[in-house]
Amino acid sequence: MSALPTGDLRVFAQYERDFTEDVDVAVVGSGPGGAVVAKELTDAGKRVALLEEGPPFTPADFELDGALSMARTMREGGLRATRGTVMPTMQAIALGGGSLVNSAICNRAPDFVLDDWCTQFELEHTTRRDLDPHYDAVGKFLGIAPTPENVLGQRNLLFKRGCDALGYASEPTERNVRGCRGSGECFTGCRTRAKQSLDLTYVPAALRGGASVLTSVRVERVVAEGGRVRGVAGRVVAPFTGRPSHRFRVNARAVVLAAGCMATPVILQKSGNLVNRSGQVGENLQFHPGVAMMGVFRDEVTPQFGATQGYQSRHFLRDGFKLETLWAPPAVLAVRLPGYGESLKRRLAMIPHAAIWDAIASCNRSIGRVRARARGLDPNLSWRLHPQDLRILAQALWTLSEIFFAAGADSIVPGVYGIPEEIHSRAEAEVLRTRPLEVSDIVIGGNHAFCTTRMHGDPRRGVVDEYGKCHDVENLWIADTGVFPRCPSVNPMWTGMALAHRTAQALAERL
Amino acid sequence: MLGWVLFAIVVGYGVARVAVGHPRPDRRFARLARGEAAFLAAAAEANFPPGGDIMASGFDAGIPAYVDRLLEVLRPRTRLQMRMLFFLVEHATLFFPAPGRGGFRRFSSLRPEQRVAVLEAWERSRFWQRRFVFASLRAILTLGYFAHTPVLRQLGLAPLAIESPVCEADLLYPRIGALPESIPYTRDDLSEPSDGTPLALDGPLDPRYAEGAP
Ligand SMILES: Cc1cc2nc3c(=O)[nH]c(=O)nc-3n(C[C@H](O)[C@H](O)[C@H](O)COP(=O)(O)OP(=O)(O)OC[C@H]3O[C@@H](n4cnc5c(N)ncnc54)[C@H](O)[C@@H]3O)c2cc1C
Numbered sequence A: 001m002s003a004l005p006t007g008d009l010r011v012f013a014q015y016e017r018d019f020t021e022d023v024d025v026a027v028v029g030s031g032p033g034g035a036v037v038a039k040e041l042t043d044a045g046k047r048v049a050l051l052e053e054g055p056p057f058t059p060a061d062f063e064l065d066g067a068l069s070m071a072r073t074m075r076e077g078g079l080r081a082t083r084g085t086v087m088p089t090m091q092a093i094a095l096g097g098g099s100l101v102n103s104a105i106c107n108r109a110p111d112f113v114l115d116d117w118c119t120q121f122e123l124e125h126t127t128r129r130d131l132d133p134h135y136d137a138v139g140k141f142l143g144i145a146p147t148p149e150n151v152l153g154q155r156n157l158l159f160k161r162g163c164d165a166l167g168y169a170s171e172p173t174e175r176n177v178r179g180c181r182g183s184g185e186c187f188t189g190c191r192t193r194a195k196q197s198l199d200l201t202y203v204p205a206a207l208r209g210g211a212s213v214l215t216s217v218r219v220e221r222v223v224a225e226g227g228r229v230r231g232v233a234g235r236v237v238a239p240f241t242g243r244p245s246h247r248f249r250v251n252a253r254a255v256v257l258a259a260g261c262m263a264t265p266v267i268l269q270k271s272g273n274l275v276n277r278s279g280q281v282g283e284n285l286q287f288h289p290g291v292a293m294m295g296v297f298r299d300e301v302t303p304q305f306g307a308t309q310g311y312q313s314r315h316f317l318r319d320g321f322k323l324e325t326l327w328a329p330p331a332v333l334a335v336r337l338p339g340y341g342e343s344l345k346r347r348l349a350m351i352p353h354a355a356i357w358d359a360i361a362s363c364n365r366s367i368g369r370v371r372a373r374a375r376g377l378d379p380n381l382s383w384r385l386h387p388q389d390l391r392i393l394a395q396a397l398w399t400l401s402e403i404f405f406a407a408g409a410d411s412i413v414p415g416v417y418g419i420p421e422e423i424h425s426r427a428e429a430e431v432l433r434t435r436p437l438e439v440s441d442i443v444i445g446g447n448h449a450f451c452t453t454r455m456h457g458d459p460r461r462g463v464v465d466e467y468g469k470c471h472d473v474e475n476l477w478i479a480d481t482g483v484f485p486r487c488p489s490v491n492p493m494w495t496g497m498a499l500a501h502r503t504a505q506a507l508a509e510r511l
Numbered sequence B: 001m002l003g004w005v006l007f008a009i010v011v012g013y014g015v016a017r018v019a020v021g022h023p024r025p026d027r028r029f030a031r032l033a034r035g036e037a038a039f040l041a042a043a044a045e046a047n048f049p050p051g052g053d054i055m056a057s058g059f060d061a062g063i064p065a066y067v068d069r070l071l072e073v074l075r076p077r078t079r080l081q082m083r084m085l086f087f088l089v090e091h092a093t094l095f096f097p098a099p100g101r102g103g104f105r106r107f108s109s110l111r112p113e114q115r116v117a118v119l120e121a122w123e124r125s126r127f128w129q130r131r132f133v134f135a136s137l138r139a140i141l142t143l144g145y146f147a148h149t150p151v152l153r154q155l156g157l158a159p160l161a162i163e164s165p166v167c168e169a170d171l172l173y174p175r176i177g178a179l180p181e182s183i184p185y186t187r188d189d190l191s192e193p194s195d196g197t198p199l200a201l202d203g204p205l206d207p208r209y210a211e212g213a214p
């Protein structure tokens, strides 16, 4: 076995044989959690190997076609779904993890969420005052700022108009973006290089600091002996096909799992059910299920122009939902439209006059779990939407309809089974409020996922402490959204990065 | 003995109805079987008939070829699920017939108005599982329809040409599958990052979506 030099980046075409590496810390996963940890630890003088299963994408590798892009950048081709309540959920497989394909929305978890976390989960150092310095550090590094007005476009401004008319607070979304040109292409990769995804920011910074960044390597297990973790082991895998080839092992004084809240519990389960004395590994899976609605306006909206999700309303956070504007490749948006034949074509032709907005709901009663399958590392996901959480989604749909009509929409296409496919007035939209909905009546999706290795002050009830250290093993840490104790009520990425920033500091102090 | 003969006839008839007699497609596919291509062509035409608000029909959009490309890039399990979906809708009418004479046929062998009626029955079903199957099929067909560049051009939604500035990461990452030696940039090539000038909507289209693109 050959040794890898530190401070370099490895891509699939370079692996020629099995290899081993010795470092201080092995970080598994280069998404918002792992990349932050890798950079902060190298800054603290540690030798770090950042291990990522996906490849790095260059602008020439981006596919503009929605489905082909998903097939290349998302796990299970973007068709992963939960059982129980069937809900699609996407996780990226790429250097930079979800940040490559996400809309860059950055929100701090609100005070009431952090208060709830601290009181319900016996956390002492996860208050606003504790976390704000970490949010600030990440925010500064990534240039997180409100979306500038010149790239909002009609799709975002109509949302503001509707909220203003109803007296609902709304604001331009804060995003990790520098020089956004309003292409609305965040989902397929930012060709203007404006989105400050982790592959463009924290990963290069970690490399500069001397980290080894190994891409196309799939960690299959954590190696543990005598109550301590010794490193990780796995296989080199080909981009897109996932075909395994060479074996590798990385020996490390500490391991940080940041493979995302679906993959981290599976790796632990495949490693002899590691750190699971609490029985909580893979439990408590929560999502922010989302619903979307299209509103059609008399004048052209040119919805393809404008920051992808440039406006939001946190007015209803305490009621359990957040409202946002939305754009994605037209093909991906169109799959939600009802009908077939002539009527479907007519609706598709309305898209240039349409705006699409969505709501994400804090479904704290809807809990699921992640289990390893007998073969491979793809998770088996079960999750069920609780009837009370369904009511929150129904209220969110009604509120979206209200905002559309207040913004001057001629009609809305709610996409709900059992009610008219097109609704032309606010009065008609009352049906969204009055008709009891079944889960199967609405189309939901859940790309924000968390809590599968949750933090808890009590080692019997959580997997990690509030700094991300596993309760059961001294030198194993977790730094992805799986550590959230409960749904954060807002988009999770910034909170995940702030917690990872803190984890890196705590780990650096202990090593 | 007679029992075996009857059984063989029934089995033979069943196999013939499921697997034989599909028209030969006008091109070779890497993944799609002849029957799958016939099904997709029929479903595409029923879902996106000629005329109406968008000129291109499902047939013009070459949806089977798109799905073939998609199947190529999907992992085996997902590929299998997708093919099972096609099989299910194609053959469901052998058990639950389409309205009208000759309704007990494969979807792709039905008359156009029967295919539309079948899609309607899937979409309006009171069983969510059937609606789910229909929504999944429609999603695949819609993705294929929008991949036909004239559709996006007619709607004014085709992606614009964007020149990517060269940033530090471009000096680090080769194209997927290539070696770092193939990275075409050096420090001298680093360009100014985006200054946030909004995209001009009347600018040229991305070459993959421009008139005459394949
Ligand atoms: C389409 C989409 C849009 C979104 N929009 C937003 C948004 O605007 N704002 C927001 O806050 N959130 C958004 N999210 C959610 C956000 O992207 C995620 O919450 C965030 O990326 C989670 O970060 P993470 O580090 O926990 O995990 P991930 O980003 O999933 O990163 C985990 C990494 O680990 C790698 N990995 C997994 N298993 C292994 C293994 N065995 N070996 C090696 N590597 C492995 C993965 O390939 C991946 O790169 C969006 C998500 C999606 C899918």
Ligand code: SF4
Binding pocket: A104, A177, A179, A180, A181, A182, A183, A184, A185, A186, A187, A189, A190, A191, A192, A193, A194, A195, A306, A307, A308
């Ligand atoms: S909207 Fe376009 S330019 Fe702006 S960050 Fe997203 S992909 Fe980049």
